[in-house]
Amino acid sequence: MSKKMQITLNVNGTRHELLAEPRTLLIHVLRENLGITGPHIGCETSHCGACTILMNERSIKSCTVFAAQADGAEITTIEGLGTPDSLHPLQEAFREHHGLQCGFCTPGMITRAAQLLKENPDPTEEEVRFGMAGNLCRCTGYQNIVKAVLAAASEINTAKEAAQ
Amino acid sequence: MNDLTPDRDDRTANLKGIGSARRRVEDARFTQGKGNYVDDIKLPGMLFGDFVRSPYAHARVVSVDTSAAMALDGVVAVLTAKDLEPLGLHWMPTLAGDKQMVLADGKVLFQGQEVAYVVARDRYVAADAVELVEVEYEELPVITDPFEALNSDTVLREDLQPGADGAHGPRRHANHIFLWEEGDKTATEEVIGSADVVVEEMIYYHRTHPCPLETCGCVASMDKVNGKLTVYGTFQAPHVVRTVASLLSGIDEHNIRVVSPDIGGGFGNKVGVYPGYVCSIVASIVTGLPVKWVEDRMENLMATAFARDYWMKGRISATKEGKITALEAHVTADHGAFDACADPTKFPAGFFHICTGSYDIPVAYVGVDGVYTNKAPGGVAYRCSFRVTEAAYFIERMIEILAIELGMDAAELRRINFIRADQFPYHSALGWEYDSGDYQTAWDKALKAVDYDGLRTEQAARVEAFRRGETRRLIGIGLTHFTEIVGAGPVKNCDILGMGMFDSCEIRIHPTGSAIARLGTISQGQGHATTFAQILASEIGIPADKITVEEGDTDTAPYGLGTYGSRSTPVAGAATALAGRKIRAKAQMIAAYLLEVHDDDVEFDIDRFVVKGAPERFKTMADIAYAAYNQAIPGVEPGLEAVSYYDPPNMTYPFGAYICVMEIDVDTGEAEIRQFYALDDCGTRINPMVIEGQVHGGLTEALAIAMGQEIAYDDMGNVKTGTLMDFFIPTTWETPHYTTDHTETPSPHHPIGAKGVGESPNVGGVPAFSNAVHDALRPFGLRQSHMPHDHWRIWKAAHDLGLHG
Amino acid sequence: MIPAAFEYYRPDDLQGALALLHEHGDEARVVAGGHSLIPMMKLRMAEVPHLIDLQAIxxxxxxxxxxxxxxxxxxxxxxxxxxxxxxxxxxxxxxxxxxxxxxxxxxxxxxxxxxxxxxxxxxxxxxxxxxxxxxxxxxxxxxxxxxxxxxxxxxxxxxxxxxxxxxxxxxxDAPNGGQSYQKQKRKIGDYATAAAAVILTREGEHCTGASIAMTNLSDVPVWAEAAGEALIGTDCGEDAVIAAINAMQEAIDPTEDNRGPVAFKRHTAGIILARAIARAWSRA
CATH class of the missing domain: 3.30.465.10 (Uridine Diphospho-n-acetylenolpyruvylglucosamine Reductase; domain 3)
Incomplete structure (x- = not known):
């Protein structure tokens, strides 16, 4: 064990200061120190994407980042995307289009999709498939996930146009 | 009545009952990151367990020195077999009548086997302590091949008396587990011996793993004040776990509460009892503190239950016209170090004898030899009913090979051998009674949907172009018509550890007309909270949105055998319908009293009871529920509750027709799925949206298995596929678009006619993908090439056919 | 998969990082994105008592x-x-x-x-x-x-x-000519079964310059100089491509792994290189 260091994280708009060993994985800090259990641990070798969060406005796999590296970062997890009263369009679309079954990949999947749609607001099906390829799902076969992401994109774009 | 018709439609729609594509109630929490999985559970003072595992596949354990680990700050205990022995817990029974080491007792038998269990303040300290446990091993000869195992002098299981019978009869070699037989061997041999046409082939269904995205884990919490043990865990069968825990620990069953929280996929991996559960329970009892154990992905792939590993040698005979006359199968089943299959007790090879498939085969014989090797134990039903995917793969390959031998189109060969619709209920040569089916209709619909004749024409043209040197890509058309057998099962012949495989549902209607239903099953993503409410909505006339479905807490749910083998809808779904009918029967009496007519003068009408012939006189189910609790009704107990335990009279037999169109690159071995059409007949369809989702998911797992997913070992027994880099799980990018379709042939013996669907796409999908690969190379002489069909194996098949010049 | 403990440093200039490296010798490693190193640390296959994070430089x-x-x-x-x-x-x-x-x-x-x-x-x-x-x-x-x-x-x-x-x-230098990177892999997220990087320059129907490198076909990346030379002066037609592939085969030394045996990898390497040449030539 090495000595703990002070780490500051801004998670879903709330500033947290905590003590952790530098080796503590970011996913463990979120889940165990902060009780943010939306992101999950699936493969631990950065293949499955269940631990996907946004760090400094990039999609990353939080099982492959040390807490020390994240010190000072801005982080958004599934818990920060929407509220029960005001869901993110992706949260609505995943439910509407049956884009989930056991739910274990879902937080990472939606969090990744949110960033994908920021970078590419009007993707083709192929672009969605390529952009979501860092997230594994064992239940759905992806077809309805792709459908949900495309539907959410359309929803967001329609809302934007209406607002203009 | 005409003016009432739209009203009836509205009322039916409002129920969101059977047939409704109702959105899932589970999704609100999952989409917001508010699921509650086992690793989300955090109890005060909770400790963390971690295993020291064997790096060797076969070795004596000379010594285990835990002193350095114990000296590490934060380490609370290190358990070895010696510590468990006084409790009688260093070994545990498996679900297959064998026993398994909890912690290495003198030797290790597979890489990754549990040797010592470290308990520490947190998972980081536990991991550090694992590194500090010093184990001295003496390596022994390793056997990874089941055929070698049966001819070797190396004895793997020294704990078993040589020559003594096993749980399933005589063992003919020290590494032999059982020989299980079904059918008429003599008659089969006679028919095959004198047949016009016979083909013989070895079909290997390789070892793979269910690999749910969430690994296995538990939190054991012994409350020493109240004497009560609570175990939260990834259990597909929580009630069975409670009973096993009670039998093993000696704690009375009423003092054990087992809870399956949300489960991140199971696919058969979470049926069995693992050393991690036993050690966590012991550690909690010893320390008086909650202990969590969650395996990592490598541990999951190396040590928890694998699937398949069946070497299936088959012979099939037919007349010159293609009418099949007999089928014979001899299977060498690699069970690994312990027989830890999760099959019903009387079926050590599961329901493999469904291997006559969709065909009317007059005589057949099956023999299965179970064998020990230095591999991980398991043999679970990975998204299939017990050994049914092996059986379906076997027959669907044999049919293709027979078609080659006969020079006949494989679709036509299937057509002339189907069990006809008028033959149901059909008694198969291997002892099953198929409940219902209409294979011909499904087959014709499928062939038409993909323009089968057009595809064959295109394929032939491509072969010509290939021969002219214009392309290096070939087209394969993968056909499958599968018949599943699910819904175990009748208690008379299906049990697990002596517990009959019934299931259950308990319903309470609340005074204001909403309800809660509890079942003995547990969803791992199937959406039970959504679909079981739909069954009930149709049965009792209360909207599904007003029905809570709960499962997985043994303190509150009625006893049931859990969720695997597509048994939830056939068994617990039936219990739900029947419990609902009990509610309805009582509701009828209450309605009649309230309407001041005789019981027989009211009838159920969607969401109410009406006076026969006077539908304007009615009581809604909400009215009736209120009265049940608040009105004294002569001769009727207050309340509106029911419970049903359902013992199915028979299995159900879902079926389907799948067609895969694939292009393979002869040079790189890459395969592209161009089209996949899946027609499923699962009887009555409860929620079409959920069914479609199940089919997509099962097909994708089939794609993985057929095209690359395996647990591979080297000669030293090292696992070569221990991470998701090498253990193939397709991403969005490799996964094709699927077209789904259906016919609907209800089960005659199920209360609502439903058959179950979760596993059909895996059972039918694997042969469809594999047959497509074979079919692409068939024009060049390929008969059989073992899965998985990853790039190099497809390349090798093409290479061996001389296609690389 | 839990890594062993380490001391963490985040220097804000290169000199600071170099000083830490000097101080801790082979007990120290620098980390950039970490997606090669961290999995190795989690598997405890890489021991790194002192980890120097370069992100602030x-x-x-x-x-x-x-x-x-x-x-x-x-x-x-x-x-x-x-x-x-x-x-x-x-x-x-x-x-x-x-x-x-x-x-x-x-x-x-x-x-x-x-x-x-x-x-x-x-x-x-x-x-x-x-x-x-x-x-x-x-x-x-x-x-x-x-x-x-x-x-x-x-x-x-x-x-x-x-x-x-x-x-x-x-x-x-930004290269002239046509370029292509072709990679065969089992799935997204996998390393190459075989990959080829090709840059070609052409004048009319003649190749005037060629550079070819292969990935994951030896214990090091392979710049196949002779394979490039085999194309120069040719029209990058079938014979030239075969000559380039043959030269490339001399330079690579693949080993068997889960992606396949050596013979397969060699065959695939040839196919992938041919595709990369064809693509680069069409872009040149």
Missing amino acids: DALRGITVDGNRITLGAMVTQEEIIAHEGLATLVPILREAALQIADPQVRAMGTVGGNVANGDPGNDMPGLMQCLGATFHVTGPDAAREIEARDFYEAAYMTAREDDEILTAVSF
């Missing part, structure tokens, strides 16, 4: 285009390469290759410096940099020096960089 960041000369700071991520419009025009092969590395999340963290310095034969950038004839810039305690990408790799995870040096940037 601004001098290691940024993409510079100076006329025809391109410099990528060591900390430039694959994602930044993909998003950079100038690079897409000047060196399209860079974006083409980067898109074939891992998946979006990994590309958001994975850096050029980490990819080339780590010495993992599965990484795609080393072969690409050899194809481009890139120069690696390393700085040690006393001085900075330049090492040609083609001279950098000695064996798996063994490179010409000394333990007390840090790779700070890679630079190369």
Whole structure:
């Protein structure tokens, strides 16, 4: 064990200061120190994407980042995307289009999709498939996930146009 | 009545009952990151367990020195077999009548086997302590091949008396587990011996793993004040776990509460009892503190239950016209170090004898030899009913090979051998009674949907172009018509550890007309909270949105055998319908009293009871529920509750027709799925949206298995596929678009006619993908090439056919 | 998969990082994106008592285009390469290759410096940099020096960089001609079964320059000089391509793994190279 260091994280708009060993994985800090259990641990070798969060406005796999590296970062997890009263369009679309079954990949999947749609607001099906390829799902076969992401994109774009 | 018709439609729609594509109630929490999985559970003072595992596949354990680990700050205990022995817990029974080491007792038998269990303040300290446990091993000869195992002098299981019978009869070699037989061997041999046409082939269904995205884990919490043990865990069968825990620990069953929280996929991996559960329970009892154990992905792939590993040698005979006359199968089943299959007790090879498939085969014989090797134990039903995917793969390959031998189109060969619709209920040569089916209709619909004749024409043209040197890509058309057998099962012949495989549902209607239903099953993503409410909505006339479905807490749910083998809808779904009918029967009496007519003068009408012939006189189910609790009704107990335990009279037999169109690159071995059409007949369809989702998911797992997913070992027994880099799980990018379709042939013996669907796409999908690969190379002489069909194996098949010049 | 404990440092300039490296010797490693190193640490296959994080060193960041000369700071991520419009025009092969590395999340963290310095034969950038004839810039305690990408790799995870040096940037001239990076892999997220980087220049129907490098077909990336030479002066037709493939086969030394046996890898390497040549030629 090495000595703990002070780490500051801004998670879903709330500033947290905590003590952790530098080796503590970011996913463990979120889940165990902060009780943010939306992101999950699936493969631990950065293949499955269940631990996907946004760090400094990039999609990353939080099982492959040390807490020390994240010190000072801005982080958004599934818990920060929407509220029960005001869901993110992706949260609505995943439910509407049956884009989930056991739910274990879902937080990472939606969090990744949110960033994908920021970078590419009007993707083709192929672009969605390529952009979501860092997230594994064992239940759905992806077809309805792709459908949900495309539907959410359309929803967001329609809302934007209406607002203009 | 005409003016009432739209009203009836509205009322039916409002129920969101059977047939409704109702959105899932589970999704609100999952989409917001508010699921509650086992690793989300955090109890005060909770400790963390971690295993020291064997790096060797076969070795004596000379010594285990835990002193350095114990000296590490934060380490609370290190358990070895010696510590468990006084409790009688260093070994545990498996679900297959064998026993398994909890912690290495003198030797290790597979890489990754549990040797010592470290308990520490947190998972980081536990991991550090694992590194500090010093184990001295003496390596022994390793056997990874089941055929070698049966001819070797190396004895793997020294704990078993040589020559003594096993749980399933005589063992003919020290590494032999059982020989299980079904059918008429003599008659089969006679028919095959004198047949016009016979083909013989070895079909290997390789070892793979269910690999749910969430690994296995538990939190054991012994409350020493109240004497009560609570175990939260990834259990597909929580009630069975409670009973096993009670039998093993000696704690009375009423003092054990087992809870399956949300489960991140199971696919058969979470049926069995693992050393991690036993050690966590012991550690909690010893320390008086909650202990969590969650395996990592490598541990999951190396040590928890694998699937398949069946070497299936088959012979099939037919007349010159293609009418099949007999089928014979001899299977060498690699069970690994312990027989830890999760099959019903009387079926050590599961329901493999469904291997006559969709065909009317007059005589057949099956023999299965179970064998020990230095591999991980398991043999679970990975998204299939017990050994049914092996059986379906076997027959669907044999049919293709027979078609080659006969020079006949494989679709036509299937057509002339189907069990006809008028033959149901059909008694198969291997002892099953198929409940219902209409294979011909499904087959014709499928062939038409993909323009089968057009595809064959295109394929032939491509072969010509290939021969002219214009392309290096070939087209394969993968056909499958599968018949599943699910819904175990009748208690008379299906049990697990002596517990009959019934299931259950308990319903309470609340005074204001909403309800809660509890079942003995547990969803791992199937959406039970959504679909079981739909069954009930149709049965009792209360909207599904007003029905809570709960499962997985043994303190509150009625006893049931859990969720695997597509048994939830056939068994617990039936219990739900029947419990609902009990509610309805009582509701009828209450309605009649309230309407001041005789019981027989009211009838159920969607969401109410009406006076026969006077539908304007009615009581809604909400009215009736209120009265049940608040009105004294002569001769009727207050309340509106029911419970049903359902013992199915028979299995159900879902079926389907799948067609895969694939292009393979002869040079790189890459395969592209161009089209996949899946027609499923699962009887009555409860929620079409959920069914479609199940089919997509099962097909994708089939794609993985057929095209690359395996647990591979080297000669030293090292696992070569221990991470998701090498253990193939397709991403969005490799996964094709699927077209789904259906016919609907209800089960005659199920209360609502439903058959179950979760596993059909895996059972039918694997042969469809594999047959497509074979079919692409068939024009060049390929008969059989073992899965998985990853790039190099497809390349090798093409290479061996001389296609690389 | 829990890593062993380590001391963590986040120096804000290169000198600070070099001083830490010097102080802790081979007990220290630098980390950029960490997507090669951290999994190894989690598997406890890499022991790193002192971890020096380079993220705060601004001098290691940024993409510079100076006329025809391109410099990528060591900390430039694959994602930044993909998003950079100038690079897409000047060196399209860079974006083409980067898109074939891992998946979006990994590309958001994975850096050029980490990819080339780590010495993992599965990484795609080393072969690409050899194809481009890139120069690696390393700085040690006393001085900075330049090492040609083609001279950098000695064996798996063994490179010409000394333990007390840090790779700070890679630079190369924007190539003329047609380019292509072709990679066969089992799935997204996998390393190459075989990959080929090809840059060709042509005048009319004649190839005037060729550079070819292969990935994951030896314990180091393979710049197949003779394979390139086999194309020069030809029309890159069938015979020339066969000659190039034969020359490439002399240079590679694949080993059997889960992706397949040696014979398969050699065959696939030839097919992939042929495709890369055809694509590059069509773009030249």
